[in-house]
Amino acid sequence: MLSKSAIKYINALKKKKFRQRYDNFIAEGNKIALEILRQPDLKIQSIYATQDWVDLHEKKLHNIKDKLTVINERELKSISSLSTPNKVLLVLEKSKVEIESNLIKNNLSLVLDGIQDPGNLGTLWRIADWFGLEYLFCSENCVDLYNPKVIQASMGAFLRVKAIELNVPTLFSQYPKQSIYGAVLGGRSIYETTLERNGFLLIGNESKGISDALAATITHRIGIPSSGGAESLNAAVATGIICSWFR
């Protein structure tokens, strides 16, 4: 049985203001829930699931029985952010992201400047996960990393790739020797550029690209040559292509 205060709290977490105030966020659905239950480090604040799901996964829920509330489909609908709610919803505690200089110095990190669409941000996180990147850095004008649509689109990447919103120029200034590869229209072809194994890959806003302030910090302007008539590629598609050439 779902209390009114729980409904109110979970729905409040759909807003960035409350996610920041309480350091909690939401993840949903059978697949991601099972993945979360396998993570020893992740702190589950509460879990809401339908009886059939609980029956199916009883053993896995042993350690967090006190955090479990069995709810019905109607109740799930009242707290879900999905158009088709899927059995289970979790309230999680945000993990503190430690920034380790060595990981940054020895790897490629993805840096996003003003990505606005939650689906795009989640897909970019998933790409970072696919290519085994350690860090995803977001400028302060990106959509919130803990937006439920971002978490959903990340397909579990949030469990593996450390992500943090920060002041990007400050980050860059701390690694003055690191290359900053900026993806820009008309940049030097990735097919003809020697890409190092480490550095920052900077991706700009979906329509406006990289902001002027950050464009000035780029050390390598790179691009994907077009053979057709399209003006641009979707930010996530372009990032996937560039990552595959960095590999």
Place this chain on the structure above:
Amino acid sequence: MLSKSAIKYINALKKKKFRQRYDNFIAEGNKIALEILRQPDLKIQSIYATQDWVDLHEKKLHNIKDKLTVINERELKSISSLSTPNKVLLVLEKSKVEIESNLIKNNLSLVLDGIQDPGNLGTLWRIADWFGLEYLFCSENCVDLYNPKVIQASMGAFLRVKAIELNVPTLFSQYPKQSIYGAVLGGRSIYETTLERNGFLLIGNESKGISDALAATITHRIGIPSSGGAESLNAAVATGIICSWFR
């Protein structure tokens, strides 16, 4: 002034059934409208635009004055498929797509099997456009190519890359010598496969992948190796990466 019958007709075109019956479809927004006006071949059935837009582009509208209806923002909202309608909406006639064997034999063609999300299909069309592909083929269980969300997400690709829904096994049977590259999880690494300049690149459904019937026709099973924990890549991102390695 927008007539009731025009509102009814345009809203009917949001459904596949009526797009098929009338061979018409909708495209919207300032940018795409200007691109359409530059296409000599495309048949515009009617154009609905706000007065400020018409004033700005009067010269370009000279030849199609009889097809133009000036409407206000409220009227635009009543026919638009966009959450933020943008000045102008066009009703277009579908072009008949001619299939030229030589173009298929000498180029890479993109073949989609059961792509369900209109945004994904539009993005895939845009990728085909970026890489200068001649044809986009869709299986009969893909979302309709002329769905307004597909057209919108294609970012004008529908003006350049010929696309057609057809029976894919029949298509393949007509080109028995052509390679069929199927993107599958665990396929041979694209980084280590010699990719020809021509062939069919077959991409499957977002969650289920390539259907069994079509999987049997694949001549080269290819994949993008992962270095991280993600189970899969978004279909459009994977297609973009593969196309970049075919180039």
